[in-house]
Amino acid sequence: MTEQELDLFMRNVLLDAIALDEETNTETIPYTPSLHHQKQIKAMLKNPLRWARDRKQPVWKRALKRVAVILLVISLAFGSLMVVSPTARATFIRWVTEWYETHVTYRYAGDDMVGDLPEYTITELPEGYAEDRDQRIEFGTQTFISYQNGDIDSAITLHYCYMQQGSATIFVLENADSVPIIVNGCEGQIFLSKNLETTRNAVTWIDIEQNIQFTIQARLSTDDLLHMAESVSL
Incomplete structure (x- = not known):
C-alpha cells in the first residue's frame, strides 16, 4: 500500500x-x-x-x-x-571598527574621493586659542589643523579624513578609557587619557553623509571636547 x-x-x-x-x-x-x-x-x-x-x-x-x-x-x-538602496549599502561597507586590547582601528572601505576635501574648522574654541596656519597639513584625503594659545603642551588639533579603501585611523587604548557619544547626530567615541601629562584626550565621530571621520585631541575636559566637536563646520 x-x-x-x-x-x-x-x-x-x-x-x-x-x-x-x-x-x-x-x-x-x-x-x-x-x-x-x-x-x-x-x-x-x-x-x-x-x-x-x-x-x-x-x-x-x-x-x-x-x-x-x-x-x-x-x-x-x-x-x-x-x-x-546604494545609501544603505554604502553605510554598511564604508568602514569597520576593530576593537583590540591595546587599540581601536577604524578601517575604511569606501570609494575614492572625487574632488577636493572640504575645509572644516572648530568655530567654538576656548578663549585665547587661534589656528596656527604654519602647522596646517593638507594632503589628499586628510587635513590636520593645530590651534595654539602660546603653550605648546596645550595645543588643540583637529584631524579629518575622507574614508576610502586602503586607509585607516588607529587609537591607542593602553592608557585611556573609551565612552560612546553622539556628536550632532553622529555616533562616535571619547577616549579619556589616564595621564594627561603624557597623552591627550580625544573625541572622534563619523559623518556618514559626508563620508568623513573627525577627531579632536586636547588636554581638556569631556564637556569642552564635546562642545568643540559640535561646533565643527565649514
Whole structure:
C-alpha cells in the first residue's frame, strides 16, 4: 500500500468514526469550534499521517521553525534593501571598527574621493586659542589643523579624513578609557587619557553623509571636547 493509499484509508476511517460517534451520541451540546480547531480538523482530514507527525514534534522544534522563517524573511528584506538602496549599502561597507586590547582601528572601505576635501574648522574654541596656519597639513584625503594659545603642551588639533579603501585611523587604548557619544547626530567615541601629562584626550565621530571621520585631541575636559566637536563646520 502506497502512502497516498494509506492516507485515503486513514481519512475514510476517521470519517467513519466521526459518523459513528454522531449516531451513538444522544445528547446535543451547544458547541462552536474555534478557528484553530477547525484548521486542525481540516489538516487532519487532508493528510492524517502528516498531521500525526506534526503533533508529535516537540514544541521547541516548531518554535525554532517559526524563528528560522522570521530570520529568513528579515535577511531577505535586508538584502533587498542593500540591493535597491546604494545609501544603505554604502553605510554598511564604508568602514569597520576593530576593537583590540591595546587599540581601536577604524578601517575604511569606501570609494575614492572625487574632488577636493572640504575645509572644516572648530568655530567654538576656548578663549585665547587661534589656528596656527604654519602647522596646517593638507594632503589628499586628510587635513590636520593645530590651534595654539602660546603653550605648546596645550595645543588643540583637529584631524579629518575622507574614508576610502586602503586607509585607516588607529587609537591607542593602553592608557585611556573609551565612552560612546553622539556628536550632532553622529555616533562616535571619547577616549579619556589616564595621564594627561603624557597623552591627550580625544573625541572622534563619523559623518556618514559626508563620508568623513573627525577627531579632536586636547588636554581638556569631556564637556569642552564635546562642545568643540559640535561646533565643527565649514
